Amino acid sequence: MQVNKLSFLVAALLFLSPALVLASDNHSHKEASDEVTKEEINEYIQHHIQDSHDYHLFTDEESGTHYGFPLPVIIWDDGLHTFMSSKFHHGEKVVESNGKYYALHHSKIYRSDTEGHIEMDEHHHPVMSARVLDFSITKNVLNIMAIGLLILWMFSKAARSYKNGLAPTGIAKFLEPLVLFVRDEIARPNIGEKHYRKYMGYLLTVFFFIWIVNLFGLTPIGVNITNSISVTFGLALLTFIITQFSGKKEYWMHIFWMPGVPVLIKIILAPIELLGVFIKPFALMIRLYANITAGHIVLMSIIGLMFLYSNWIGAPLSFGLALFLSIIELLVAALQAYIFTMLTALYFGSAVAEHNEH
């Protein structure tokens, strides 16, 4: 009972704290300017959905202290450069490493001169030559590691519980129906009884990874894994590669020489189908990225509205709306994981399909 109450309290705090963080941030501003501007909120949101090189929890703007911890920076720039992100002092300082200078610009690391000036083009974007290959352990990378470990711990615990008997016990009771859902509702109907087994590992991993990562995205610690295009690109690329490598004769035949249509149409269809091969995973990538990013931006904007219209009507209204949207986002978190896995299974299914009727 005691544990349940405690975990409820923790969960409640986690879900409420985006508002709290924003509130504390803006509170200090209020004393200075007595007004929260749209620009501040916009900047806060932009900052929130971006990856960063340090694990920033919150800032006490009155004293100017940032609470959080630094992360290691790993750069490949004609040699390996490694240092801790704390050296940037939150973008205020230039870092010298092995005779080269680096500075932060919009949470990204660029090559700079000794003064920290980054060479810009006419659109005020850093020029290509200023870019470096950045393999840093960023906030998102750390979050992926942490959530990966959590998933691994959860499911290996569930797997171990089967050693005592065939009936699920403990955490497996909760996870088993989800695993069975992926197997019976996603893999089996889309891939088919004959081939689905070898794709189960990938489908289950993708489903639970996206879902759990999405859920963590709703917590205020600022986990933005699935709303970075690099992550969704990585996932979609794996789906693409697995699909192409499991493509059977029938699959390629349907792309390059569609059976059952006149030759002229075969010739017209081939480039379209070939384009489709790339569009499918591309759509997967964009769909997940856009849904989660949009969800975060809308939710944070509405929370921001609370401070913009801090009167008796506007604030409760936007609070209610934010609460409603948070619940919708919970659904979206699962839905996007489901859609991604479902479409992945569908593509695998089309790759291994054997149409005997043709």
Added chain:
Amino acid sequence: MEKLLNDFSVGLFFWQTLLFLVLLFLLRRYAWKPILNSVNEREASVKKSLDEAKNAREEMERLQADNEKILKEARQERDTILKEGREMKEKIIADARDKASEEGAKLVEQAKVEIENQKMAALVDLKNQVAEMSIEIAEKILRQELAEGNKQEELVQEQLKDFKLN
């Protein structure tokens, strides 16, 4: 599109792919395989148990049907036996009655014959006795008659008279 490309981070992509593949490998080995195997095993055992239960139920139904059949047969058998018994009883009774009446008739017949015989014997006896008695009486009469001398004479005379006539 430009923003997308700008947001793209090679490092994050690299780490994501690497970590995801490691996670995939570890989960396959330590989670999905044991979980799915256990689930499959359980499903198989549940299916087997259900099949067995179905078979047992069918067997039971079969046995029950057999029992019913046997019971029915036994009941029929009993009915037949009872019927046969009744018939036999009636036959025996009828037979006994026939035999008894036959025997009775025979006895009556014998008795009649015996009575007739007895009657005849008695009659013969009576005749003999009457004859004896008659002779005795005749003797006594004769003796009395012939006690007087002339009387004998008269009789002889009378007899002789009859002879003469002849």
